[in-house]
Amino acid sequence: MNNNPQSAIRNPQSDLLSVEIAGIRFNNPVLTASGTCGYGLDMAELIDLNKLGGVCTKGLSTRPLGGNAPWRIVETHGGMLNAIGLQNIGARAFVEEKLPELRRYDTRIIPNVFGYTVEEYIEAIEILEDGEGIDGYELNISCPNVKAGGESFANDARQAAEVTAAVKRAARRPVIVKLSPNVTDIAVIARSVEDAGADALSLINTAVGMSIDINTRRPRLANVTGGLSGPAIKPIAVRCVFQAFRAVKIPLMGIGGIATVEDALEFIIAGALAIQVGTANFYDPSASMKIIDGLADYCRRNGLENIGALVGTVELNH
Amino acid sequence: MPGTIDTLATVECNDLIESVSTRSYGQLRLRLDRQIPVLPGQFAMIKPHGHYEPLLRRAMAYYRCGLGKKSLSVDFIYQILGRGTQMLAKLKAGDEVDFLGSLGNTFYIEAAHRHEALLVAGGVGSAALFMLAEELVRCKIPTKLFIGGAGRGDLCGLGDFISLLSSDQVISATMDGSYGEKGFVTVPFEKHLQSRRGEPMIIYACGPDPMLHRVSQIADQFAVPAQLSLESPMACGFGICVGCAVAVKAESPVGFIYKKVCTDGPVFWSNELHW
Numbered sequence: 001m002n003n004n005p006q007s008a009i010r011n012p013q014s015d016l017l018s019v020e021i022a023g024i025r026f027n028n029p030v031l032t033a034s035g036t037c038g039y040g041l042d043m044a045e046l047i048d049l050n051k052l053g054g055v056c057t058k059g060l061s062t063r064p065l066g067g068n069a070p071w072r073i074v075e076t077h078g079g080m081l082n083a084i085g086l087q088n089i090g091a092r093a094f095v096e097e098k099l100p101e102l103r104r105y106d107t108r109i110i111p112n113v114f115g116y117t118v119e120e121y122i123e124a125i126e127i128l129e130d131g132e133g134i135d136g137y138e139l140n141i142s143c144p145n146v147k148a149g150g151e152s153f154a155n156d157a158r159q160a161a162e163v164t165a166a167v168k169r170a171a172r173r174p175v176i177v178k179l180s181p182n183v184t185d186i187a188v189i190a191r192s193v194e195d196a197g198a199d200a201l202s203l204i205n206t207a208v209g210m211s212i213d214i215n216t217r218r219p220r221l222a223n224v225t226g227g228l229s230g231p232a233i234k235p236i237a238v239r240c241v242f243q244a245f246r247a248v249k250i251p252l253m254g255i256g257g258i259a260t261v262e263d264a265l266e267f268i269i270a271g272a273l274a275i276q277v278g279t280a281n282f283y284d285p286s287a288s289m290k291i292i293d294g295l296a297d298y299c300r301r302n303g304l305e306n307i308g309a310l311v312g313t314v315e316l317n318h
Numbered sequence: 319m320p321g322t323i324d325t326l327a328t329v330e331c332n333d334l335i336e337s338v339s340t341r342s343y344g345q346l347r348l349r350l351d352r353q354i355p356v357l358p359g360q361f362a363m364i365k366p367h368g369h370y371e372p373l374l375r376r377a378m379a380y381y382r383c384g385l386g387k388k389s390l391s392v393d394f395i396y397q398i399l400g401r402g403t404q405m406l407a408k409l410k411a412g413d414e415v416d417f418l419g420s421l422g423n424t425f426y427i428e429a430a431h432r433h434e435a436l437l438v439a440g441g442v443g444s445a446a447l448f449m450l451a452e453e454l455v456r457c458k459i460p461t462k463l464f465i466g467g468a469g470r471g472d473l474c475g476l477g478d479f480i481s482l483l484s485s486d487q488v489i490s491a492t493m494d495g496s497y498g499e500k501g502f503v504t505v506p507f508e509k510h511l512q513s514r515r516g517e518p519m520i521i522y523a524c525g526p527d528p529m530l531h532r533v534s535q536i537a538d539q540f541a542v543p544a545q546l547s548l549e550s551p552m553a554c555g556f557g558i559c560v561g562c563a564v565a566v567k568a569e570s571p572v573g574f575i576y577k578k579v580c581t582d583g584p585v586f587w588s589n590e591l592h593w
Contacts, residue, residue, distance in 0.1 A: 038558040046324055046418075046556070058560075067576050073553055073561030075374050075402075080553060084560045087576060230373055282554040283365070283374050285324055285418070 016299040017053075017292065017307050019273050021251045022174035022199030024135045026053040026108050026274060029307055030264070030292045033255050033278035034059055034112035034138060034178070035084070039098040040105075046285040051292060054108035056202075056276060057094065059140050061114055062123040064090035074211050074220040079230025079257070080279060081209050083223030086114060086143075091127035103133030110176065114140040117147045118163050122170045129172065136174035139167055142182075142205045154180035154205070157192035164196035176253065179203040179240070181233070186240045187247035194248040202253035202276065203244060204237045230279040231257040238270050245271025245312050259287050261294025271312040321355045322556065326367055327417040330391060332409045334398075341472055342398045343442065344407050345381070348415055350390045355420055356383040358427070358450035359547055359585045362392065362419030363555035366405050374553050375416060376402040377580070379446035379524070381475065392419075395445040395474050421555045422584045425450050425522055425545055430459045433518040436542075437463040438507050438533050440525020444474045446547045446584075447524050451482055462510070466491040466503025466529070473497060504532040511540045521545070521588075534588040544588040550579040557581035565592035 017028035031054040037043050040055035049055070067087025074081050089097070094111065102109055111128050115121035121139065128134060141153040141160055153159045164177050177193045179186060181204040190201055206227025211220040219225075237256020244252055254272030258264050259280035267275050280287035299307055327348035335343040348364070363375035378394040398407050409415065427450070435454045437447050444465055454461040461483055467473045469492050480488050489506050490498025499506055503525075511519070521544035523533045530546050537544035550562035562579035567590060574592035577583070 036558060042556065042558045045322055066570070066572070067560065067563060069565075070563045071551060072563055073551055073559065075372060075551075075553075077371065078373060080374065082553075082559070082561060084563075087560050087563070231370070279373070279553070282559050284416075285554075285556075 013292075013296040015306065016296050016304070019306075019308055021253070021273055022136060022176060024108055024174055027106070028053040028292050028295065029268070029274035030288050030295070031056055031108075031110070031253065031274060031276045032281055032288055033276035034140065036278040036281045039094060040102050040107070040109070041098060043281065043285060047289050049105040049107050052107045052288055053274065053292070054110055054135070055102070056110045056112050056138050058088050059086050059112045059114045060088055060091045060094050060124055060128070061086065062091060062120055062127065064088060064093065069222045071220060071222050074226070076209070076211055076228065077232060079228050079232030081211055081221060081226035081228055082206070083221045083226035085223065091124045095128060095131040099131045099133055108135040109133055110136050110138050112138045112140055112178070114143050116143055117145065118166045121163055121167050125167055125170045134173060136176060136199070137167070137171055138176045138178050138202055139163065140178050140205065142178070142180045152180060152182070154189065155183050157188050160189050161192045161196035164193045164198050168197040174199040176200040176202050178205055179244070180205045181207050181236050181240055187243045190244040190247045194250050198250060200251045200253065201244060201248065202255055204233070204240045204256045207233050207236060229257070231259060233257050234263060238266055241267055241272050242270040242314065258291070259284065261291045261298065264291045264295060265298060265310070268307065268310050269312070269314050271314070273308060273311050321420055322418065323352070323354055324418045325350060325352070327364070327415045329409045329411055329413040329415060331411055332407070334407060335471070335474070341468065342407075343474060344396050344398060344403075346394045346396065346406060346409065348392050348394075348417060349386075350392070350417065351388065353385065353388070353390045356380055356390065356392060357420065357424035358453050359425045359446060360420040360422045361555070361584065362417055362421060364394070364406070364418075365402065365416050366409055367414035367416050369405060372402045372405060374402070375418060375555065376406065377549075377552050377555055379547070380420070381445040381448050382452070383449065395442055397442040418555060422580060423582075425547070425585050427453055427457065429543060430454060430457070430520050433459070433520045434514070435459050435461040436507065436510065436519055436521045437461065438503060438521060438523035438525065438529070439463065439465045440503060440529040441467045441472050442474050443525035443547070443549070444479070447522060448475055448478060450522055451479065455482060462487045462489065464489045464491070464503050464507040464510070466525070468492065469494045470497035502529070502532070504529060504536060507533070508536050511536060511542065515540060523547070531593055534591065534593065537588050545585050546588050546591070547584050548579050548586060549584070552580050555580050566590050567592045
């Protein structure tokens with residue numbers, strides 16, 4: 001979009017921060033994470049979407065979903081548990097009602113997609129394939145596979161690969177697979193999904209957690225368990241990115257408690273080529289904007305021509 | 319959400335309110351260096367600036383507001399319950415606060431014209447009704463407040479309401495009998511509706527869910543329209559976390575859909591809600 005060398009001088013941030021992942025060119029490596037920015041437009045009054053590298057939408061399914069009964073969220077130390085229940089307007093409504101406005105912004109649009117069977121993933125992807133302005137898909141594979149005993153796709157290397165391969169056959173756009181931390185060995189799942197054709201990985205989804213009210217002795221969430229997010233899970237996420245970086249060749253997007261530029265840099269040094277800001281959008285809506293500026297400053301201070309030079313440079317020799 | 323800003327506000331004062339009950343309250347006044355629309359029933363998300371704990375801002379209903387030359391001051395009354403409100407209680411004049419507002423819808427005041435407005439408040443819920451009461455008085459709508467709480471100290475803003483409405487238009491009830499009638503505030507409220515049966519009335523209420531449910535039943539029984547201001551845990555306040563779900567009647571397999579207290583509310587008509 002920017003072929004004028006003069007403008008690169010005026011806006012050197014674009015050179016410092018632009019990254020390519022799975023053939024998608026991002027103006028910078030900072031996206032908002034699925035489930036924490038609605039359909040992107042919901043943040044348009046508080047941040048400049050044109051400045052954002054990309055938007056991962058709220059998880060979309062073939063049909064609209066109503067979500068779980070309240071209570072759906074509870075704050076914990078350094079984070080929060082949520083059990084929203086994947087409430088969403090459905091892939092068709094996204095394409096028809098949200099996408100036309102969202103694609104007016106200069107940001108990459110990555111719909112997050114989920115299903116409870118492989119067929120549901122395919123059906124949702126097929127609906128989204130009609131949408132103009134979509135740059136790629138992010139697969140949430142943390143849902144239970146109801147046709148295979150209800151175990152999460154993400155917890156089983158074979159099922160994770162199966163859904164990845166099926167979606168890759170159906171999608172003409174790049175596919176980013178979002179991994180769950182609730183697994184024995186994330187490197188095994190990462191390799192399996194890479195072998196199945198994933199173009200990139202994003203990690204991590206929330207860590208399953210629980211909180212109990214000691215007075216009523218009832219779980220604080222109506223769903224009993226929920227997904228833990230926020231700064232509390234950041235070290236787990238950094239470790240997962242570090243392990244996945246050593247396991248696969250495809251690019252990684254780091255997610256998990258990123259709220260500041262220092263957090264983002266930690267993920268990049270661990271191996272992420274891009275990062276997603278999640279829970280921080282709730283309590284600091286402009287966190288992603290500050291991180292973008294902070295990354296450019298870091299590049300300038302450290303003489304980096306592009307942020308990509310920092311990826312996976314963690315120093316293990318003392 | 320036109321008019322919503324994310325900014326730093328400065329604490330003007332933060333007074334802890336003496337309470338004879340085991341509950342404690344605070345009244346916080348913030349100053350913003352710019353003016354934004356502040357409507358009755360709306361709220362802001364606030365937390366002390368620069369603190370990692372608690373992580374999330376807290377949703378607080380506007381209690382009252384005042385315009386300076388270029389500034390705006392807003393008051394909140396909060397009940398000190400958990401980590402978030404304990405942190406608010408520590409704020410001192412001059413401290414900075416992360417402020418996101420104004421958020422949410424407003425009461426439908428036009429519906430009160432040529433009606434008697436009946437306000438029903440439970441505990442700290444009264445905070446969400448004071449600006450509404452001011453507006454009703456400004457519109458010369460006869461307004462009566464039914465205010466209830468555990469004890470005298472839980473009738474938040476009582477003095478302000480009496481100054482605004484006069485004491486004979488404020489009916490109090492406390493569970494311990496320390497002030498006004500003993501028992502639930504919905505009892506004198508129901509009696510009033512019985513005595514005025516058939517006259518044009520409208521109800522505005524804010525308080526604990528069981529109180530709102532009872533108000534809703536009474537409103538149904540006397541066929542009086544009621545607007546309820548709901549409270550719900552919320553992470554963001556502007557519609558993206560979808561944590562603050564409330565079941566609203568709708569044609570669906572289960573008879574309801576979930577709406578968001580933050581952006582679809584916090585004010586709902588009582589006959590919309592799926593209790």
